[in-house]
Amino acid sequence: MLDALTAGALEDAARRRAALPADRLESIALQTPTPLDAAAILGTPKPDSDGPHIIAEVKRASPSKGALADIPEPASLAARYQAGGATAISVLTEERRFLGSLDDLRAVRAAVSVPVLRKDFIADEYQLLEARAFGADLALLIVASLEPARLAELHRFATQLGLSVLVEVHDEHEIDAALEAGARILGVNTRDLKTFTMHPERFAELRARIPDGVVAVAESGVQSAADVARYRRDGADAVLVGEALVTDGDPESRVAEFGRAA
Numbered sequence: 288m289l290d291a292l293t294a295g296a297l298e299d300a301a302r303r304r305a306a307l308p309a310d311r312l313e314s315i316a317l318q319t320p321t322p323l324d325a326a327a328i329l330g331t332p333k334p335d336s337d338g339p340h341i342i343a344e345v346k347r348a349s350p351s352k353g354a355l356a357d358i359p360e361p362a363s364l365a366a367r368y369q370a371g372g373a374t375a376i377s378v379l380t381e382e383r384r385f386l387g388s389l390d391d392l393r394a395v396r397a398a399v400s401v402p403v404l405r406k407d408f409i410a411d412e413y414q415l416l417e418a419r420a421f422g423a424d425l426a427l428l429i430v431a432s433l434e435p436a437r438l439a440e441l442h443r444f445a446t447q448l449g450l451s452v453l454v455e456v457h458d459e460h461e462i463d464a465a466l467e468a469g470a471r472i473l474g475v476n477t478r479d480l481k482t483f484t485m486h487p488e489r490f491a492e493l494r495a496r497i498p499d500g501v502v503a504v505a506e507s508g509v510q511s512a513a514d515v516a517r518y519r520r521d522g523a524d525a526v527l528v529g530e531a532l533v534t535d536g537d538p539e540s541r542v543a544e545f546g547r548a549a
């Protein structure tokens with residue numbers, strides 16, 4: 288599944304590149320305001336609460352669940368997340384299975400002042416230029432979908448563009464590869480990418496391998512404040528939540544509640 292998603296994302300990027308070559312995209316990217324330092328922001332404890340930073344996700348659908356929510360105005364959803372105290376906003380831009388787009392990224396960027404993450408299956412420099420040009424402050428790199436040398440190369444390229452990187456891992460070996468590549472923000476995705484089953488205990492098991500000074504993000508499977516509190520007690524600096532927020536009638540209050548969970 289991960290390979291198919293990455294192949295599809297690369298195909299879609301190649302189509303966009305045919306319309307806008309990399310050198311032209313790069314000059315747009317470099318005229319875009321300097322990204323926020325997401326690693327520093329997520330690495331600083333919240334002044335007003337013992338809860339974790341919340342990274343709130345704009346997510347219409349997923350391969351495991353199909354359609355989750357109609358989101359006609361991603362900008363207003365993101366603004367409500369920010370009003371609820373979200374430290375950062377994640378925007379799924381993958382088109383085929385998550386039904387996202389770069390237009391969503393652009394709209395969210397214009398609506399919020401907190402860091403914005405481009406969440407996609409990134410395996411090419413062009414996709415990082417897009418992230419920067421459409422206003423993202425950070426980009427996702429998934430260790431399981433990249434050779435170690437390629438991961439390091441893309442991490443370096445993103446950093447040169449001024450982007451922070453959320454490096455996603457699933458096991459000890461991937462943590463080692465991520466740290467080797469220079470990761471400052473590590474996301475443990477507790478959803479198994481092959482079976483889509485949830486293993487929230489994986490976060491606690493892997494947390495000990497994440498060194499001080501590296502931001503630890505717990506990703507996936509949060510349904511309630513109790514789930515957030517558990518990740519927090521297990522040592523999460525930040526918790527990334529999608530489904531529970533897009534399916535809630537009052538995402539602002541829900542983000543606020545999650546941000547206090549400790």
Ligand SMILES: O=P(O)(O)OC[C@@H](O)[C@@H](O)c1c[nH]c2ccccc12
Pocket residue numbers: 344346406407455476506507508509527528529530531
């Ligand atoms: O909707 P959830 O269970 O709260 O999960 C959010 C997020 O962790 C999930 O969307 C995600 C984690 N890693 C990814 C990589 C690609 C696409 C999506 C993801």
